Amino acid sequence: MAEKATGGAAGAAGRAPAADRPDMVRNVVLVGHSGAGKTTLVEALLAATRTVQRPGRVEDGTTVSDFDEVEVRQQRSVNLTVAPMVHNDIKINLLDTPGYADFVGDLRAGLRAADAALFVVSASEGVDGLTRMLWEECATVGMPRAVVITKIDHQRADFEEALTACQDLFGEGVAPLYLPVVTNGRMNGLIGLLTQKFYNYATGTRTENAPGPSYEDQIEQYRGALIEGIIQESEDESLMDRYLSGEEIDTKVLIDDLEKAVARGGFYPVLATGTGVGATEVLELITQGFPSPLEHPMPEITEIGGAPVAGITCDPDGPLVAEVVKTTSDPYVGRISLVRVFSGTLRPDMTVHVSGHGMADRGHEDHDVDERIGALSSPLGKLQRTTGKCVAGDIVAVAKLSRAETGDTLSDKDRPLLMTSWTMPDPLLPVAIQARSKADDDKLGQALQRLVAEDPTLRLENNAETRQLVLWCMGEAHADVLLDRLSKRHGVEVEKIELRVPLRETFGGRCQALGRNVKQTGGHGQFAICHLEVEPLPSGEGFEFVDKIVGGVVPRQFIPSVEKGVRTQMQRGVVAGYPMVDVRVTLYDGKAHSVDSSDMAFQIAGALALKEAAAKVPTLLLEPVDEVAVLVSDDHVGAVMSDLSSRRGRVLGTEQVGIGRTLVRAEVPELEITRYAIDLRSMSHGTGTFQRTFLRYEPLPAHLVDKVAG
Template sequence: MADRNSGGAPGAAGRAPSADRPDMVRNVVLVGHSGAGKTTLVEALLAATGTTQRAGRVEDGTTVSDFDEVEVRQQRSVNLTLAPVVYNGIKINLLDTPGYADFVGDLRAGLRAADAALFVLAANEGVDGLSRMLWDECATVGMPRAVVITKIDHQRADFEELLALCQDAFGDGVAPLYLPHDGGLAGLLSRRFYDYSGGSRTERAPDADLLNLMEQYREGLIEGIIQESEDESLMERYLSGEEIDSKVLIDDLEKAVARGGFHPVLATGAGIGTQEVLELITQGFPSPLEHPMPEITTIQGRPVNGIVCDPEGPLVAEVVKTTSDPYVGRISLVRVFSGTLRPDQTVHVSGHGLTDRGHDDHDLDARIGALSSPLGKHQRTAAKCVAGDIAAVAKLSRAETGDTLSDKDSPLLMTAWTMPDPLLPVAIQAKSKADEDKLSQALSRLVAEDPTLRLENNAETHQLVLWCMGEAHADVLLDRLARRHGVEVEQVQLRVPLRETFGGKCQAMGRNVKQTGGHGQYAICHLEVEPLPSGRGFEFVDKIVGGVVPRQFIPSVEKGVRAQMERGVVAGYPMVDIRVTLYDGKAHSVDSSDMAFQIAGQLALKEASAKVPTLILEPVDEVAVLVSDEYVGAVMSDLSSRRGRVLGNEPVGRGRTLVRAEVPELEITRYSIDLRSMSHGTGTFTRTFLRYEPLPSHLADKVVST
């Protein structure tokens, strides 16, 4: 790292980065909220390695360059993007993730493709809820992490305060490697000051005051490194007063970072700290060889063991991001875990188990097109992609995000990464007949790109519903429909599927007697109708004696009752949870028929609705809200205001609480937006259908009257 005082020439400009061995690759995902400076940091790393010729220009407050012009055009970074660079002979795949919680699917795709994570935080801000959540996810899988504090040159920057917040939020093992000071960085291990004030880095000894400050932080850093060291004698030697050689400390630091047990904090600003970040990535972060292989099975589900990150091994790769363009076609961002991917190769595409969201489970062979190394809007041709590397693949027209690519003769399947459930329903309809004709194909392309999107054609409400992660996600999807695919749609009010049932027991008669010349219609049935407990459905009971209704017409009565139940009796919603007993009736030897008794059954059910109250039922969901402790009171109060019944809460991990409640579905159609606002982005929730319950009378009256 920089404390080794190692320089190194940057990668040559204009050359597509390539790697022949997994140990020469580093895959790093950048995580942080919007405005933290992820894209600016990537821009600086590109310039520092000679990958781009300029550091960017500013248009309307947004930095624009060859790298991020695409991001600006796509609504300020709502996609996972790849920027490969070369530093000291190591290819670094920088995966820049969206900074909005709505696009957590792309964030998790970046985590899947990476071997280490850089958490990017701004020195003039705090630690956001999304970063806390993703830190915990990384900790669960043991992913190596480091923190980069950006904007240290900002007038409101407070490095020490943000460092304390990081240590409080992220726990043990978080310690600074450098201290920003007077236009440079103080190296705590080397006790050297790296001065950037002249435009390039120079090195000198720190003055006495700075050295005293460095020693205060250096002690905590060394203790943290030694605690993670495999050499158990180091702590005893350190406590006895022995000066530990800096090379030993740096070696142990790098091992601790790679194992995910120690998390160094670096600092960057305008022209400051890029070399230190590059050296941490290349020397402290693990190569793909050290990253655990995801679970691999045959397409029949049998576990496959023994596959490792080897360019000569069987091909196992995964599509981590899909984009489509009406002119360019589909481009797939692929991480190769084993084997080597080459242009024009025939591969097997295996599906990923998201059929509930409108994604097909693929099981087919496909021939890939060209391989390229993407950089913003530019695609630089690549000859191959070895195990551990990432490349863009053209012409994978049948593959979707999350699909596995493998040898066509030995198809394999990688266990899909966990995707969050989309919880914001948005009902849409085409603006014109021309838009309606193109809508289906355009939506299928969006679904292929985005596994967090769920498409629903609701058979009850006859609405087309996009289930999204949030408002920003919905806005981007509708914008893509219009801009990429030329399809204009409009949002319409979401209809929640309600039900009807009877509020009491009664008897009713259905009389269908008509004489119109020739064969007429003759059917009379007497029914007893009564409500059943919630969830019991429908029961039909035959109590006919003496043949007053011929046996062949009894199923006709039931069929008519069921048909009327589907249409409802007061508000047009399906009827549920009733028992209908046929106990009497009359028939005619000539004029009775199947249809006549069907109509009689329908008329009897309508007559019953006039004798007893008909209840409108609403769906009730079981809701589990995971939120920071400080927002528990607000969440519980809000759920109660939504006609919810709070069942209780329980602590989950450090500083988080799970609140359980039963809430009517009508009240939580936009809960994902409200919860995010209420909890400052720290809250998440799940919902599961529980049962139907009567809608309050004042709301039911509105439903019946509309």
């Protein structure tokens, strides 16, 4: 921090920054909503470390187009990207995460790979509900955090208002380290609250001065709150008494305690940045205040069979344990895996074991194979700068891992290990697609498998009932990005089609029916007659077949044939083509022929009897009903409950979850929530989440039958 060191960039121009020890690495994830200024902050830090020169040029003259082109900026806004740099001989890996709720999967990947989080808040826009939700994501995993308030020199900027919003939404422990100095609408410096120095950037180079007397009251107000917050987190219990008695606590003691409090996740310093100001202070906080990988708890590690493995630490000489946190594929470059090494050292051309990852329900295969990795590189934009190794705690891009997917574990081939995967949110927006042409259809399968390998939040479903290909996505923006990638990256054109929800049929009453299959063709004929009684069962009871044949009128060997024929016809449906459920079928009479009766003849007779029953009594269409649990802020509970009721839902109740959050439980027909992921996000300003679980089938209202089944 500026209070402790004056900095000095040590960027390795044009070369991949390398680390030899875990304590020389800082992995930091940038978190914040879209438009908060994360990418601009990354650019400023790259320039401050002389990793790139504005506008986006490495010192050896190589252009880094990722920091100029609009199209690439848009890609960065929906992808997890990494920007490595060096400051004071510390390698910093900045993980820039998307600022949209649809891409929370990339955020969680960033949290897995990082050791601390830097929240970016715009001084002109304040803190939105999504940022608070992201803060809670970090709090759940105990991530050390700090806040950077950006755009201080924007015409609508209000630092104090943004700071107050952060303190209100993020809770205790949020306090500024610096106060921005703005003159004539331009930020030209920072006042360090601990050192009480003015870091002046007016000339383009930072100089240290004493702050003017006009800032004394403001410094005293914020400095007192900062010192009290630091002392509360101190392990020295005497500090508070000494401070309250009027003793001036040594600045070095305060800074040491501040760094410990930040690393433990109990204190959250706030910094400020503007055009050309604040990057050095952010770098100093990262290198001196954030923890190294040595202080990061190791994820649970097991053998392939599930037996826990203890004793593995962040040691470059230890057994190899690494994880693929992001996968990208390109038809020309191939697959690139972004890997965080937790233990051991990764080197080019090593043979590693790939294992993972328990998401077969989303279309991801479980892996247990050996692969030889290709070159290692340190990615910066489109550049892949070659590096000779990656030690424990560092992050690297790996080429030619053809089988590994996001979430997989890399380990020594002679000692295969598996890391417990991080929790991924369930995709809840179904999007049905179809290829536009036969040529597109031929390429679609392979292209989708590549998308699935890259994105663990995507679930691919080939619905056998509706005969539709369905992409389960996180939201509309997620779906649009996936379809855009199919088109631009893989050359496959698809179009969205109306999603069909699988319905069911059942009988609306009880009746008796005859199944007669008697045919004489001149040779061996068919003869089977069966009398059935059908009746509906309560919802969820399924199918029941009852044999009441007496006297052998239907030979014993043909009774299973009747049941098989009934079951086959039930699967096909009897009216609208949907499977039939919740039916009891009783075989109570029939006839057979000693020569012409057969297994197939009685199967056909059973099916015919079921069809005749459908002509005698009404049949009902049943729709699936889900139990839905919606978690929203208290401000939106009324709107959510009203909306659920408008969807033919039955609200079951509410319960308080934490401070300011309510869980609403309801039963809602699936037909009414196919787009609920989009609607809830709009209703709750991006902060609401929900889960759905199939509950049962219920009769479809009469006024919807023609609309749905027609």
